[in-house]
Amino acid sequence: IIKAKAFKTGWLSSDVAALSVYKRSHKPDTAIVLSKMNRVHTANGAQTFFDRELGSFNANSPAWANNWAGFRNNAMELLVAYDQPRRIRSVSFNTLIETETSIFPAEKIEIWGGPSADDLKLLKRQNTQLPAVYSKPFIELINCEFEEQEVSCLKIIATPVMKLPAWHKNKDKPALMLVDEILIN
Numbered sequence: 001i002i003k004a005k006a007f008k009t010g011w012l013s014s015d016v017a018a019l020s021v022y023k024r025s026h027k028p029d030t031a032i033v034l035s036k037m038n039r040v041h042t043a044n045g046a047q048t049f050f051d052r053e054l055g056s057f058n059a060n061s062p063a064w065a066n067n068w069a070g071f072r073n074n075a076m077e078l079l080v081a082y083d084q085p086r087r088i089r090s091v092s093f094n095t096l097i098e099t100e101t102s103i104f105p106a107e108k109i110e111i112w113g114g115p116s117a118d119d120l121k122l123l124k125r126q127n128t129q130l131p132a133v134y135s136k137p138f139i140e141l142i143n144c145e146f147e148e149q150e151v152s153c154l155k156i157i158a159t160p161v162m163k164l165p166a167w168h169k170n171k172d173k174p175a176l177m178l179v180d181e182i183l184i185n
Contacts, residue, residue, distance in 0.1 A: 022141070024050075024183040025089060026088060027085060028080035028154075033069070035077040041070025046078065047091070049182040057096055057137035068083060068096060068178035075159040076106075079117055087149040088113065090185045091124075091156055096178040098137040102168070104175035106158035111144050121154055123147075125160050128160065129174035141183075156182065 001020060006014040031046035044051060048069045055067030062108040069076070095105045105128050112120040124156035164170050 002173045014069040022092075022096050022181070022183055023185060025185040026082065026086045028184070029083045030079075030081040032079045033070065033077070034079055034155075035074050037076075038070030038176060041068050041176075043067055043069045043180070045054070045069075046127045048079065048180060052181070054094060054139070055096065055178070056178040057075050057098060066103070068180050071158070071177045071179070072138075073162070073174050075157050075158075078156045078179065078182070080184070081117070081154070082156045082181075084185075085115070085150045085152045087150050088150055088154070088182075088184060090142055090143060090145045091154065092143040092183040092185070093158070093179050094139050094141055094158075094181045096137065096180075097131060097135070097140055099134045099168070100130050100137075101179055102164060102170050102173065102175050104164070105140060105142060106177055106179075109142065109144055109158040110155075110157040111146065112157070113137060113149050113153065114153050120153065123149060130165070132165075135169065154184070160181050 002019045003016050005016050027050050033046045053067050090113050109126050111124040114120040115122045126145045161175035163172045
């Protein structure tokens, strides 16, 4: 994260401006969405995750509507493959969090890897920190690190919140999970 602030003698300083820079070492040769996407948020299918165009959190922006892949009521299951094996140690992805409109991060994430889609082993399973109160919209990078593995194929599974918490106005209803830009390193 690069942060900058402007100063001038006799003036108030500016607000802090922040820019996030991401590294992606391994763009897949093939990517396939195995699960049903939300009908409103299909973006550009599996290519959405690797097109280097991060969605925004401004609902009036085309980047909000067109860059996020959405999932509700079912997990995101994404299969990625490489023509040649790669040494991988992490999978990260950006998710939009907009509690007011029931957009939450994944509740649980699993990363599977191996030499082929028929021969995968669990590399990482983790639960995420879910929002506990309403907040302003923001984009969060969720990072899943594991022991470095040589793989030709990865299966990424992210399960959305199936019942919003009791504090939420839509409690017990499913959340929408929006994902964009998956980083494989």
